[in-house]
Amino acid sequence: MLYQSTRGDLNRVSGAKAITCGLANDGGLFVPETFPTLTSDSILELTKKSYSKRTAYIIGLFMSDFTSKELEEYSDTAYSCNRDSGFTNREIAPLYKTDESTHFLELWHGPTCAFKDMALQIMPRLLTGSLKKLGEKREVCVLVATSGDTGKAALNGFCDVQGTKIMVFYPRDGVSEVQKLQMTTQHGDNVNVIAVEGNFDDAQTGVKAIFTDDKLDGKLDEMGCFLSSANSINWGRLVPQIAYYVSAYCDLINKNEIIPGEKINFCVPTGNFGNILAAYYAERMGLPINKLICASNRNDVLAHFINTGQYNKNRPFYTTISPSMDILVSSNLERLLFELSGKNGETVKSYMSALISEGQYQISDNVKAELSRIFQAGYCSEEDTKKTIKYTFKDRGYLIDTHTAVAYKVLQDYRERTSDDSVSVVVSTASPYKFCEAVLEALGIQSKESGANLIDELAKATRTEIPAPLRALKNEKERFTKTIKKTEMKSSVLDFVRGR
Numbered sequence: 001m002l003y004q005s006t007r008g009d010l011n012r013v014s015g016a017k018a019i020t021c022g023l024a025n026d027g028g029l030f031v032p033e034t035f036p037t038l039t040s041d042s043i044l045e046l047t048k049k050s051y052s053k054r055t056a057y058i059i060g061l062f063m064s065d066f067t068s069k070e071l072e073e074y075s076d077t078a079y080s081c082n083r084d085s086g087f088t089n090r091e092i093a094p095l096y097k098t099d100e101s102t103h104f105l106e107l108w109h110g111p112t113c114a115f116k117d118m119a120l121q122i123m124p125r126l127l128t129g130s131l132k133k134l135g136e137k138r139e140v141c142v143l144v145a146t147s148g149d150t151g152k153a154a155l156n157g158f159c160d161v162q163g164t165k166i167m168v169f170y171p172r173d174g175v176s177e178v179q180k181l182q183m184t185t186q187h188g189d190n191v192n193v194i195a196v197e198g199n200f201d202d203a204q205t206g207v208k209a210i211f212t213d214d215k216l217d218g219k220l221d222e223m224g225c226f227l228s229s230a231n232s233i234n235w236g237r238l239v240p241q242i243a244y245y246v247s248a249y250c251d252l253i254n255k256n257e258i259i260p261g262e263k264i265n266f267c268v269p270t271g272n273f274g275n276i277l278a279a280y281y282a283e284r285m286g287l288p289i290n291k292l293i294c295a296s297n298r299n300d301v302l303a304h305f306i307n308t309g310q311y312n313k314n315r316p317f318y319t320t321i322s323p324s325m326d327i328l329v330s331s332n333l334e335r336l337l338f339e340l341s342g343k344n345g346e347t348v349k350s351y352m353s354a355l356i357s358e359g360q361y362q363i364s365d366n367v368k369a370e371l372s373r374i375f376q377a378g379y380c381s382e383e384d385t386k387k388t389i390k391y392t393f394k395d396r397g398y399l400i401d402t403h404t405a406v407a408y409k410v411l412q413d414y415r416e417r418t419s420d421d422s423v424s425v426v427v428s429t430a431s432p433y434k435f436c437e438a439v440l441e442a443l444g445i446q447s448k449e450s451g452a453n454l455i456d457e458l459a460k461a462t463r464t465e466i467p468a469p470l471r472a473l474k475n476e477k478e479r480f481t482k483t484i485k486k487t488e489m490k491s492s493v494l495d496f497v498r499g500r
Helices: 015-021 040-046 051-062 068-078 123-134 149-158 177-184 200-211 214-222 235-254 274-285 301-308 333-340 345-358 365-374 382-396 402-418 432-442 453-462 468-475 486-498
Strands: 002-005 030-032 095-099 102-106 139-145 164-171 191-196 225-229 264-269 289-296 310-312 360-362 375-379 424-428
Touching: 002 015, 015 123, 015 225, 015 235, 030 333, 040 051, 040 235, 051 068, 051 235, 068 123, 095 235, 095 382, 102 235, 102 402, 123 139, 123 149, 123 164, 123 235, 139 149, 139 200, 139 486, 149 164, 149 177, 149 191, 164 177, 164 200, 164 486, 177 432, 177 453, 177 468, 191 200, 191 486, 200 225, 200 486, 214 225, 214 486, 235 264, 235 274, 264 274, 264 402, 274 289, 274 333, 289 301, 289 365, 289 402, 301 310, 301 375, 333 345, 333 365, 345 360, 365 375, 375 402, 382 402, 382 432, 402 424, 402 432, 432 453, 453 468
Parallel strands: 102 424, 139 164, 139 225, 164 191, 264 289, 264 424, 289 375
Antiparallel strands: 002 030, 095 102, 310 360
């Protein structure tokens, strides 16, 4: 299996090279040349296996330069069940059923209580393994722009990993109190966290600019260092996410909720498009999926695109109670456009150029028709997000976070609009305890507390269990308090590598 750029670079690279580089030389994203086939027999065989074994199998279909033994060792270590430092549920990604046709895929039982753990517990192993295969002797500095969850999950995954440094940029006022504390209290000698004045798009644009700065690259090389990424622009972040869609389908078979071959829906809350793109890749491999329902919050750029074929970032940016979706430039959409346009790098390049110069682009009718074949979309207001949290807790006895609530409401709207009664899975991306203030407000509880103290208040109000990794947060001290302008991001990377 070789990888190519979404923007037409003719060079083909191995999986290890794609993971190590993060971005292609032409600024595009790496994608597999072909999609491996997931047969009905292979799905049935996976129903007999554990989550870690399922993940190793799926990654192995894409990463031919790793042995099955290597991937199983990585996966078994990454998805260990340990209440103090690993996953807190033996199923790793369990399903919770709320009615006859609705299941919630809980992806937040990892060490940072968000779905990013599903990839970022194994990605450091894939990256360091790739470096060894390529004979790379330089130190790697992993750069991350985060809208909340990726930052902490990446910090946790790469903490004190030999031969690596990790630097996280987050929007100063664009994450929840708990998300901020998780990042700024991070332990480790190889980590750094900096707040950026602006929103997530500013941080993400800054990181992309750093990756394409040849002068900076030369300076880092002189210092024996090079850059890589832990955002979902890196193939090593994306490929493990395919596994949990396949695993959820296997679990539904095992629970007698569906019969093998039956098509189901996934409703995914997404901002950067990586989470739902992984589901699309699973469908392309052969996983029986009826519709992928893209759920947006008030920043509805993705829902608008899927419904109209026009991507337009020229709109107000809103800071919402579902901050991980507060994004107007969705990086992973480029990978989808590459597939929908028949792997036409020039077409993708023209879209990306128009996005930079005009802030928008319009896809062709043919591309729009293929998009509509599998995707549906909707958005959820702030008020409806709160109402959905309250309804789900009061009527279903199930506590969900703000992002999961967006997806649940969008799924309900889709069902009313289409009368589609297929078994559907809501992808639940974070513990409600990561967004205590918003969840408490949704339940009608006005709190005077702040920070980690909100965690205890939510537990008291709902009589639910605090996740172990968050329970310990109130005793941690903040290490990283620096805020910079977005124009200072490049210099801060150099300072970090120099050890300043």
